[in-house]
Amino acid sequence: MASKHRIGYLMALSMTGFSFKEADTQQGILLLEFRSLNNRYLELQVKLDESLRSFEPMIRDLISAEIKRGKVDCRIYFKSKTHALDVKNVDPVKLKQLANSVDEIAKHFSHVQPINPLDILKTNEIMHDQSVDMNVLEQDLKKNLKESLLEIQLSKAREGEKLQKILLDKLKDIEVLVGEAKKILPVLIKDYQTKIENKFKEALIAIDDDRLKQEFLIFIQKMDIDEELNRITSHIDEVRRLLKTDGAIGKKLDFMMQELNREANTLGSKSISPKTSQISIDLKVLIEQMREQIQNIE
Known part of the structure; x- marks a missing residue:
């Protein structure tokens, strides 16, 4: 069963969800309860009535095929209608x-x-x-277990939609900062050129084009951040793509945050301007805020 396809969502799923189902079957009442919380891997705890113990492998297989990450607590009870x-x-x-x-x-x-x-x-x-037909009970259990899994995935999808919106908004903020950094670069070069020319004049040294070119070359090499800004833009595109991808994407998103943070750090180390230093700090704050939200994504 691939209920995420049946749900119709192509987005991040939260690891937090809940579902409860009471099913009145021909042979008795089935009670199914699911609780899911954040966890690095899939940690599945299954508590069953003694009458359902033989179905535990099947139950675990169905759950693990559907849910990839999170601490999942599954409780299933059966009350027979017989005496x-x-x-x-x-x-x-x-x-x-x-x-x-x-x-x-x-x-x-x-x-x-x-x-x-x-x-x-x-x-x-x-x-x-x-008096309980175990074959019939197994079919009833499978049917209601699949419906319960669909319900908890819907619950996780609703939470995931909220997380997705937060992350997309943060990506827009990062893009604004990248745009600001790109605008600053030509201004810094021009300011530095004027500064060097003034120093030459103050020292009564004739301005030599070759010497100026050498100074500018050193300066540009120190502050060349185009590569970092382009990689940040590329990472933003990849995060957006992942957020619209079906399946477990939490670990991939977490890796992308590491890559974004690496570029933001490099940007800060190359900075020779308070403005670009502040942009680097603001980028790292946004990336950390995103990383905290991503810990909730399956």
Whole structure:
């Protein structure tokens, strides 16, 4: 099952979600509850009624095929419509095992309260309800499990939509800063040219074109940030593409934040102007804000 395709979303999914389903089947009531929280990898915890234990591998396979990251807590209960307290449904082998265990424990205590038979009848491990068709139960479980997974994915998609908007807004802010840096560069070169010419005149040194060219070359090499700005723009395009991609993209986005931060750091190290230094700082702040949000994405 690929419910993200059925949902119709091509966007980031949050790792936070919840779903609860109560299904009235022919044989009984199925209760399915899912809770999903942030986690670096998929951590799946499954709690089942004893009557559903044999289906655990199937349940885990269905969940892990759908959810790729997050701490997922799955609880599924089944309440049969048959007379669960019918003494004919008692499993004699398990009952004998229980009696032996109680006798063994009683040897170590001087006063032991007698066991209430009604409590034994309410114990799932002791009851053996042969009236439940396990094949039918499996089909009912699969159907409702898929519907519950679809519901939690819808819940995660709604949260993911909010995260996507935040990240796209941050990308626009980064683009504005990149644009400002590109506009500053020609102004800095012109200002530096004037500064060098004035220093030559103050020192009463004849301005030699070759010497000026050498000074400008050193200056331009030190502050050439076009490559960094172009890479930042390229990374922005890739992040936008990922945000519209189906599937687990959280790790890829986190990697892109590392790459963006690397370029912002290089931009700062090359800066010889307070304006470009401030742009580098502002970029790193925005990138860190994005990284914090990306920790919530599957």
